[in-house]
Amino acid sequence: MALLQSSILFSSSSSSFHQSFLSIGLLSKVAASKSANIYTNPCPANSYRGCKASWQELAGVLIFSAIPFTAVKAIANSPLGELLQRRLEEKKKAAIDNSSKFKALAEKARKDSLWYGEKRPRWLGPIPHDYPAYLTGDLPGDYGFDIAGLSRDPVDFQKYFNFEILHARWAMLAALGALIPEILDLVGAFHFVEPIWWRVGYSKLKGDTLDYLGIPGLHLAGSQGVIVIAICQALLMVGPEYARYCGIEALEPLGIYLPGDINYPGGAFFDPLNLSKDPVAFEELKVKEIKNGRLAMVAWLGFYTQAALTGKGPLQNLLEHISDPLHNNLFSILKFT
Numbered sequence: 001m002a003l004l005q006s007s008i009l010f011s012s013s014s015s016s017f018h019q020s021f022l023s024i025g026l027l028s029k030v031a032a033s034k035s036a037n038i039y040t041n042p043c044p045a046n047s048y049r050g051c052k053a054s055w056q057e058l059a060g061v062l063i064f065s066a067i068p069f070t071a072v073k074a075i076a077n078s079p080l081g082e083l084l085q086r087r088l089e090e091k092k093k094a095a096i097d098n099s100s101k102f103k104a105l106a107e108k109a110r111k112d113s114l115w116y117g118e119k120r121p122r123w124l125g126p127i128p129h130d131y132p133a134y135l136t137g138d139l140p141g142d143y144g145f146d147i148a149g150l151s152r153d154p155v156d157f158q159k160y161f162n163f164e165i166l167h168a169r170w171a172m173l174a175a176l177g178a179l180i181p182e183i184l185d186l187v188g189a190f191h192f193v194e195p196i197w198w199r200v201g202y203s204k205l206k207g208d209t210l211d212y213l214g215i216p217g218l219h220l221a222g223s224q225g226v227i228v229i230a231i232c233q234a235l236l237m238v239g240p241e242y243a244r245y246c247g248i249e250a251l252e253p254l255g256i257y258l259p260g261d262i263n264y265p266g267g268a269f270f271d272p273l274n275l276s277k278d279p280v281a282f283e284e285l286k287v288k289e290i291k292n293g294r295l296a297m298v299a300w301l302g303f304y305t306q307a308a309l310t311g312k313g314p315l316q317n318l319l320e321h322i323s324d325p326l327h328n329n330l331f332s333i334l335k336f337t
Contacts, residue, residue, distance in 0.1 A: 062232065069238050076253035084255025092257055099259035105279040113280070115140065115287045140283070141290035165263055168293020175296045178303060182313045196313040197303070204229065309333050 075081050110116040116137045122129070123143040131144035134152055139161050151157035178197035185195035193211045194200050203210060204226055243250035248258040248265050260266035264286070266276055276282040306317050310333060320328040 062228075062235065064232075066235050068236065069242075072254065081253055081255070085253060088252060088255045088257055095257050095259060102259065102279060106283060109279040109283045110138070113283055115284065116142075140286035141294070162263060165290060165293065168290060168297060171296035171300055172293055175299055175303075178313075179315060182315045186315060186319075196316075198307040 075084075114120065118137065120137045121143060122131060123145040129144075132146050132149070132151070134154070134157070135142055135144050135146060137144075139157075150160060181190075181192045181195040182197070184190040185192050194203060200210065244262070247262055248260065251258060251269070256267065256269055258265040258267045258269065260270075260276075264276070275285070303314050306312070306314055309330075310317055312320075317328075
């Protein structure tokens with residue numbers, strides 16, 4: 001539900017990518033002295049230029065990165081776009097009515113749910129506490145926790161919630177991206193050129209060439225330098241950032257109506273399995289999503305820490321801890337660091 005109902009493609013943040021990328025680079029410098037050699041296709045240590053691709057490859061990557069945004073603009077301004085918009089106008093009134101009915105049912109579901117309102121669980125559990133009055137439990141995952149008073153302003157509160165759910169979804173996706181290659185490599189199901197998440201960023205900082213999915217010659221941006229990858233990332237984010245700025249109406253020029261809001265846009269485009277058809281289940285799924293997203297964000301703090309201290313992947317650290325928990329733990333690592 002988190003992936004289908006989310007607006008990750010629609011409301012992604014380039015700043016979160018760059019912050020994560022920089023964090024990988026900084027942590028990899030700390031862990032590099034303790035880690036094994038990088039299993040990539042290395043360039044000479046004294047020649048970074050040898051890793052630079054030809055201008056044809058560079059132009060191809062840049063054009064590929066700009067395709068999504070330019071394609072949307074081209075379709076919206078074409079006769080096809082005009083036809084899609086006319087069809088949308090014919091169906092929009094009925095869609096708005098259905099959306100209004102669903103929102104009313106969702107509001108009723110929140111009032112009856114144990115996860116919302118005054119009867120919702122609080123972060124201190126049964127311990128008596130004077131919780132902030134401005135945290136009314138209208139949003140999913142509101143446990144009355146705001147010791148810094150950041151949510152006193154309702155506008156700021158909504159803004160922070162938008163940011164939190166945005167980064168929570170990024171963290172869940174990134175955790176999968178960090179764990180799955182290492183799992184597949186350890187079980188021997190698939191061999192990646194570099195299965196450890198932080199070493200990928202480190203190898204790019206060194207100027208190495210990476211093969212996608214371990215397939216020789218499949219480079220795409222794998223042969224490009226960090227600057228080129230950053231430019232491609234910026235181009236790819238133009239469309240989603242523009243759409244996030246405009247709101248859910250940004251896809252209407254393509255004839256796509258989204259019945260929800262910026263965090264839960266819904267519709268066939270973001271919910272193809274129609275998992276939100278039941279308002280009661282939908283409101284509970286929102287709570288599960290934010291809870292798992294917060295767990296993923298905390299997990300990434302652990303990923304950063306273990307990478308800096310051990311130079312290994314999170315799964316390898318876990319297996320070593322399970323095999324010998326008395327000698328492979330945080331305290332033993334800090335003792336010998």
